[in-house]
Amino acid sequence: MKEFWTSLVSLLGVLASLMNILKVVLPPEAWFAAFSFLIRALNYFSSYCYCDVTKMDGVNTNELYNAVQLYLSSFVSASASRLSLTRAINSSATTFGLSNDVCINDVFDGVAVQWEHVVTQRQSQTFSWQPHPDEKRGFRLRIRKRDKDFILNSYLDYIMDKANNIRHKNQQRLLYTNSLGRTLDSRGQPWDSVPFKHPSTFDTLAMDPERKRDIMEDLSNFTVGQALYGQTGGAWKRRYLLYGLPGTGKSSTIAAMANFLYYDIYVLELTQVRSKSELLNLLMKTSSKSIIVIEDIDRLVNPSKRSKMPQAATPQSYYDPGPSDSMRSLEDGNNNTITFWELLNFPDGLWSCCGSERIFIYTTSHFEKLDPALLESSPMDMQICVS
Numbered sequence: 001m002k003e004f005w006t007s008l009v010s011l012l013g014v015l016a017s018l019m020n021i022l023k024v025v026l027p028p029e030a031w032f033a034a035f036s037f038l039i040r041a042l043n044y045f046s047s048y049c050y051c052d053v054t055k056m057d058g059v060n061t062n063e064l065y066n067a068v069q070l071y072l073s074s075f076v077s078a079s080a081s082r083l084s085l086t087r088a089i090n091s092s093a094t095t096f097g098l099s100n101d102v103c104i105n106d107v108f109d110g111v112a113v114q115w116e117h118v119v120t121q122r123q124s125q126t127f128s129w130q131p132h133p134d135e136k137r138g139f140r141l142r143i144r145k146r147d148k149d150f151i152l153n154s155y156l157d158y159i160m161d162k163a164n165n166i167r168h169k170n171q172q173r174l175l176y177t178n179s180l181g182r183t184l185d186s187r188g189q190p191w192d193s194v195p196f197k198h199p200s201t202f203d204t205l206a207m208d209p210e211r212k213r214d215i216m217e218d219l220s221n222f223t224v225g226q227a228l229y230g231q232t233g234g235a236w237k238r239r240y241l242l243y244g245l246p247g248t249g250k251s252s253t254i255a256a257m258a259n260f261l262y263y264d265i266y267v268l269e270l271t272q273v274r275s276k277s278e279l280l281n282l283l284m285k286t287s288s289k290s291i292i293v294i295e296d297i298d299r300l301v302n303p304s305k306r307s308k309m310p311q312a313a314t315p316q317s318y319y320d321p322g323p324s325d326s327m328r329s330l331e332d333g334n335n336n337t338i339t340f341w342e343l344l345n346f347p348d349g350l351w352s353c354c355g356s357e358r359i360f361i362y363t364t365s366h367f368e369k370l371d372p373a374l375l376e377s378s379p380m381d382m383q384i385c386v387s
């Protein structure tokens, strides 16, 4: 064994001397060509190939570089031997990064890959109006040649998705309301927002543990169900009915759901909605990854009209703004009334084509006022009783 190492060291020494001699003897162009040829020959016989993800793509920032950086930072702290740590001004969170020229292994769908953070000094610059940083940064991905197609097709998309989720979790979440009743402002934004900070989580929520588990499982399945919704042709949305006496934890449950999913919340105040088109506009201005809350839906039901509902036909005109009803009519001059049934079915209608990954939560403190036939004709994905 000792002889093997001695021979190897001698061989490397001879190679190094040979290269030094060639470097002196050969003109730089020939030397560069010989070096390139050697690299190509080595690559040909190697079972690996390499992909560079540089930070700058010409003059633009490479979005893939940012995504890889974010993705690696989510697990780099557990496995890398050398880390680069950063913390932004006024931030309480430390960001982990891969130190220069450090490698980290990852496995995607059983396929092993390796990332290396490559930082090289930039050659002395020719004059440019645009200042360039002194060093070039990038990630080098090492993959087996036989896995190349699979990794390039699926793994990079997976990284982009993961990075988007991390970005989403890091950003300040908002609670939106239309309760100020303003019409579209100059930017066409009908919602007012405040930072959403609610302490309620599924850990703090007093609820039957099994029920809690069911809800969390349902929510988790929803967030990863894009493909399933695509296959069935349905909109990527979910509808829950939350019912229970006042003060029994409906709002706390909604906050716990939003905190669990890192979603924004939109509280739709129906008394401020004047027409169907306004409702449509409000819904279209909600963002993806959000919970849309429609509170006290029992206030939309006029019991006197229940009996008039056609048996098999579509329920109509359930909203009836009687004198005792504090809500305003959702009607414009063109008989544009929003019915209770429509409100339940809005997520399934034409609107669904432009709204994805949204959860609708309807709440009521008077479940008994809701017509079972109506709920049957438009079933909720889950009915949750809080008590």
Ligand SMILES: Nc1ncnc2c1ncn2[C@@H]1O[C@H](COP(=O)(O)OP(=O)(O)OP(=O)(O)O)[C@@H](O)[C@H]1O
Pocket: 204, 205, 206, 207, 244, 245, 246, 247, 248, 249, 250, 251, 252, 253, 365, 386, 387
């Ligand atoms: N199941 C629960 N778990 C944790 N906290 C609860 C629960 N129920 C009520 N609370 C507490 O009681 C207060 C009122 O609860 P919450 O606002 O969630 O009730 P609500 O059903 O939404 O009431 P309302 O129908 O009047 O809007 C909150 O401060 C909340 O912390």
